[in-house]
Amino acid sequence: KAGVTQTPRYLIKTRGQQVTLSCSPISGHRSVSWYQQTPGQGLQFLFEYFSETQRNKGNFPGRFSGRQFSNSRSEMNVSTLELGDSALYLCASSLGGLNTDTQYFGPGTRLTVL
Amino acid sequence: SQKIEQNSEALNIQEGKTATLTCNYTNYSPAYLQWYRQDPGRGPVFLLLIRENEKEKRKERLKVTFDTTLKQSLFHITASQPADSATYLCALGNYGQNFVFGPGTRLSVLP
Numbered sequence: 001k002a003g004v005t006q007t008p009r010y011l012i013k014t015r016g017q018q019v020t021l022s023c024s025p026i027s028g029h030r031s032v033s034w035y036q037q038t039p040g041q042g043l044q045f046l047f048e049y050f051s052e053t054q055r056n057k058g059n060f061p062g063r064f065s066g067r068q069f070s071n072s073r074s075e076m077n078v079s080t081l082e083l084g085d086s087a088l089y090l091c092a093s094s095l096g097g098l099n100t101d102t103q104y105f106g107p108g109t110r111l112t113v114l
Numbered sequence: 115s116q117k118i119e120q121n122s123e124a125l126n127i128q129e130g131k132t133a134t135l136t137c138n139y140t141n142y143s144p145a146y147l148q149w150y151r152q153d154p155g156r157g158p159v160f161l162l163l164i165r166e167n168e169k170e171k172r173k174e175r176l177k178v179t180f181d182t183t184l185k186q187s188l189f190h191i192t193a194s195q196p197a198d199s200a201t202y203l204c205a206l207g208n209y210g211q212n213f214v215f216g217p218g219t220r221l222s223v224l225p
Contacts, residue, residue, distance in 0.1 A: 033213070043158070043203060045213040058212045090157050098207050099146050105157030 002026065004093050004106035012112045018079040021109045025072050025093030031055075032074040033098060034066055035090040037108070043090075049074055050097050078111075086113045116142045118216035120204060126222045133194045135219045137187040137204035142214065144206035147180055149189050152201045152218070161202075162189075194223045 005024045013019050025032050033056075034046040045058040049068035068074045072093070078085055088108045094101040121136035137147070146165045150158035164171045164180045164187070171178045177190040191198050201220045207213040 042217050043205075043215040045215070048213070056207075056210055056213060092157075098213055099209060101163075103148075103158075103160045105159070108157055 004091060004104050006089075006091055006106040006109050008109060009107065010110045010112075012114065013081050014114050015081055015083060017081050018077065019081060019111060021076045021078075021089055021091075021111075023074045023076070023091035023093075023106060025074070025091075026104055029093035029095055029104075030072055031094045031097040031101070032068055032072065033092045033094075033103065034074070034076050035092070036060075037088045037090060038086075046076065048098055056098060081113045083113050085111065087111060116140070116206075116212065116214050118142075118204065118206060118214055120202075120216040120219045122219060123217070124220045124222065126224060127194055129194060129196060129223055129225050131194055133191040133198070133221055133223070135189040135202050135204075135221065137189065137216055139185050139206055139214075139216075142206055143208060144182075145208040146206075147178075147187050148205045148207070149176075149178055149187075150203045150205065152203060158203060191221075196223045196225050199223050 007022045031050045033048040037043045048056040052068045063079045066076045090108045092103040092105045094103045117140045119138045127133050148163045149161045152158040162178045175192045179188045199222050201218040203218045204216045
């Protein structure tokens with residue numbers, strides 16, 4: 001069974017631009033969660049989608065948004081990039097969601113904002 | 115604001131001993147708590163989930179306790195091995211709310 005895949009793996013953008021990251025969950029998984037990891041702030045939760053609906057949300061500004069498609073693939077968008085958005089962005093998938101199930105993490109997308 | 119503390123930034127123990135990691139929280143009423151392992155350059159690996167109405171969970175050499183009165187979870191690795199060396203993260207969640215991670219404890223098991 002293929003694991004969680006994230007594309008692209010590396011990305012360089014400049015301030016003010018926008019970026020879209022993609023996450024393909026394990027086949028059959030309906031929940032996808034997104035996280036930001038930085039050396040200073042650690043691992044922080046962005047949001048969780050389950051069957052195309054946002055079910056949980058972290059404390060990030062509205063510049064961070066996401067969506068989930070009917071095949072459970074998910075995208076995360078960051079608009080008006082800031083230097084502080086440089087981070088490793090991870091997604092995780094599970095069958096039933098954060099509160100019920102094993103979360104499987106992808107390898108992450110390393111975003112650098114110049 | 116919600117705060118999670120993990121006992122120490124780094125913990126060194128001798129191979130074969132039991133490692134005990136602590137996760138304390140304030141300003142949060144979690145419905146469940148999870149523990150993860152993370153190796154350098156890799157995404158976290160889920161280890162255990164324990165719910166607020168459960169006192170203890172075990173999985174092979176791992177044991178987790180959850181005390182909602184003390185607002186604390188303990189994570190034990192028995193018969194520790196050098197391969198257990200990693201950063202261990204606890205995370206708290208509740209339905210419809212923010213899912214919060216602790217800063218992690220870097221465990222080193224010395225041969």
